[in-house]
Amino acid sequence: MDLQTFNQIAELGKLTFSDTERDELLSDMTEIIDIMDTVKNADLVYDPLKDNKNVFINELRKDNAEPSFPTAKILQNARNMNNCFVVPKVVE
Amino acid sequence: MNLTELSLRQMRSALDKKEITSAELTQSYLDNIAKTDAKIESYVTVCDEAAMKQAAAAQERINAGEVSPLTGIPLAIKDNICTEGVRTTCASRMLENFIPPYNATVMEKLNAENAVMLGKTSMDEFAMGSTTQTAYEKKTKNPYDLGKVPGGSSGGSAAAVSANLAPAALGSDTGGSIRQPSSFCGVTGLKPTYARVSRYGLIAFASSLDQIGPIARSAEDCGYLLNSISGFDPHDGTSMRRAVPDFTSKCGQGVKGLKVALPKEFFEDGATEFVRGTVLSAAEKLKEMGAELVECSMPALKYAVPAYFLISSAEAASNLARFDGIKYGHRSEKGSTYGELIMNSRSEGFGREVKRRIMLGNYALSSGYYDAYYGKACALRQEIREEYNKIFETADVILTPTAPRTAFGINENITDPKMIYYSDICTVTVNIASLPAISTTCGYDESGMPVGMSVIGKMWDEETIIGAVDAFEKTFTRIPAKGVC
Numbered sequence: 001m002d003l004q005t006f007n008q009i010a011e012l013g014k015l016t017f018s019d020t021e022r023d024e025l026l027s028d029m030t031e032i033i034d035i036m037d038t039v040k041n042a043d044l045v046y047d048p049l050k051d052n053k054n055v056f057i058n059e060l061r062k063d064n065a066e067p068s069f070p071t072a073k074i075l076q077n078a079r080n081m082n083n084c085f086v087v088p089k090v091v092e
Numbered sequence: 093m094n095l096t097e098l099s100l101r102q103m104r105s106a107l108d109k110k111e112i113t114s115a116e117l118t119q120s121y122l123d124n125i126a127k128t129d130a131k132i133e134s135y136v137t138v139c140d141e142a143a144m145k146q147a148a149a150a151q152e153r154i155n156a157g158e159v160s161p162l163t164g165i166p167l168a169i170k171d172n173i174c175t176e177g178v179r180t181t182c183a184s185r186m187l188e189n190f191i192p193p194y195n196a197t198v199m200e201k202l203n204a205e206n207a208v209m210l211g212k213t214s215m216d217e218f219a220m221g222s223t224t225q226t227a228y229e230k231k232t233k234n235p236y237d238l239g240k241v242p243g244g245s246s247g248g249s250a251a252a253v254s255a256n257l258a259p260a261a262l263g264s265d266t267g268g269s270i271r272q273p274s275s276f277c278g279v280t281g282l283k284p285t286y287a288r289v290s291r292y293g294l295i296a297f298a299s300s301l302d303q304i305g306p307i308a309r310s311a312e313d314c315g316y317l318l319n320s321i322s323g324f325d326p327h328d329g330t331s332m333r334r335a336v337p338d339f340t341s342k343c344g345q346g347v348k349g350l351k352v353a354l355p356k357e358f359f360e361d362g363a364t365e366f367v368r369g370t371v372l373s374a375a376e377k378l379k380e381m382g383a384e385l386v387e388c389s390m391p392a393l394k395y396a397v398p399a400y401f402l403i404s405s406a407e408a409a410s411n412l413a414r415f416d417g418i419k420y421g422h423r424s425e426k427g428s429t430y431g432e433l434i435m436n437s438r439s440e441g442f443g444r445e446v447k448r449r450i451m452l453g454n455y456a457l458s459s460g461y462y463d464a465y466y467g468k469a470c471a472l473r474q475e476i477r478e479e480y481n482k483i484f485e486t487a488d489v490i491l492t493p494t495a496p497r498t499a500f501g502i503n504e505n506i507t508d509p510k511m512i513y514y515s516d517i518c519t520v521t522v523n524i525a526s527l528p529a530i531s532t533t534c535g536y537d538e539s540g541m542p543v544g545m546s547v548i549g550k551m552w553d554e555e556t557i558i559g560a561v562d563a564f565e566k567t568f569t570r571i572p573a574k575g576v577c
Contacts, residue, residue: 077420
């Protein structure tokens with residue numbers, strides 16, 4: 001994996017790395033992708049029709065409005081103020 | 093009576109006959125934890141006071157004669173299963189202080205029976221690993237040898253059962269995370285059929301592969317616990333509305349006439365000669381007991397590890413996108429913009445292995461790589477399912493090693509991706525194909541470390557694999573862990 005690809009993938013994953021971490025992970029990723037590359041040798045093509053036989057038919061709940069968790073309980077694990085999540089200023 | 097050596101059924105009987113109380117039983121396990129867990133580090137959180145309160149409530153129910161199978165029985169719970177009001181860390185800095193506002197469905201089921209929760213057990217961070225050494229807080233040791241890993245990711249649950257710090261525990265299995273640590277720690281672990289047990293409240297790793305299951309001292313105990321946690325859940329759209337049988341119904345019936353398939357690839361290059369020989373000896377033992385051995389093949393096994401890591405990492409990258417440091421989880425003190433706050437929170441909160449998987453998942457799903465990696469992995473998933481279906485045309489169950497080797501040293505090179513990822517080769521196909529499988533001990537190596545074998549079943553046929561392993565266990569002498577004696 002080249003550095004440009006690495007940086008693009010890190011941006012997608014919302015991750016940042018120190019130079020040391022980046023060098024270590026870049027080396028790991030190169031080794032990991034070598035392992036993953038072996039799937040390219042399999043002479044197979046994904047057939048979406050086949051999967052229909054294996055996929056369970058989901059039994060979904062009816063879309064009825066029901067009481068949810070109390071706001072205070074949901075906020076107990078977050079920095080919050082006036083019953084709202086606190087985030088850095090987004091709009092000036 | 094040694095309370096910490098009773099089976100779950102024996103506990104039920106002793107509690108119902110008032111020979112023991114739930115408080116005595118719970119306290120005996122808490123005493124063991126206090127005495128030895130500083131060395132093993134199997135628990136992230138021990139719920140001493142809450143457990144004794146639960147035991148008292150359970151005793152009232154027992155005294156009133158209104159018992160359920162697990163009333164008053166203490167259990168350990170893996171720390172990726174949400175427990176209302178009790179810290180659930182997923183062994184990550186990201187969730188170091190997370191207190192769930194709700195219970196996982198399996199916890200609701202256990203609470204409805206007045207089971208007692210001893211505490212939350214350690215694991216690999218976000219269940220990504222095979223050693224329990226990627227845990228942020230408690231890097232669990234193997235009770236058979238404190239210098240060796242307990243396996244993972246449910247290493248805390250397996251070690252706790254192995255060291256008599258819990259009679260049984262819940263784990264989760266995405267690519268072998270119940271079976272491999274059970275093998276390394278000399279206990280029995282069952283990965284149920286996908287959709288058998290609700291995943292609601294299980295912190296997601298790879299949603300098409302994750303499944304909660306039991307770890308215990310015997311196949312019968314695994315079945316006993318599975319009876320209480322299975323069933324359809326309206327909160328989990330992938331759980332199956334299907335009758336829950338008595339999973340212990342085939343215990344005590346033996347294996348006469350059972351067709352046991354041995355896929356040759358599982359016994360080739362990957363496994364050590366000792367593991368191979370020990371599992372094949374177990375197969376011969378089953379034959380002596382009346383089973384019929386069937387030779388078979390699974391050619392796609394050579395692609396199973398990369399296919400598994402591509403699918404699971406792609407799903408993990410999506411599932412872990414929710415951790416932004418704002419709604420819950422670790423929040424960085426650095427970052428003056430919304431984007432910086434999220435980036436810094438995630439970078440500080442996740443450990444190295446989790447970051448590797450997020451990177452791999454996003455890479456596999458990226459434009460230009462998707463068909464070559466994720467698309468091919470999905471094709472392999474279909475192929476592996478078909479190969480299993482073919483084997484089950486002529487066999488009732490499949491026997492394989494659980495892991496290619498016995499537990500390895502904590503100081504070995506456990507960050508090497510190739511070594512770590514290929515240690516899952518014997519287990520990942522079961523998750524890929526959504527099948528049930530159970531691991532039990534079938535021997536010990538020259539260092540006294542347990543060797544595990546896995547019995548894989550047809551979808552929804554946990555009874556047969558539990559029955560087969562129960563028959564084997566009744567002929568096998570288990571050697572208890574000595575590392576903490």
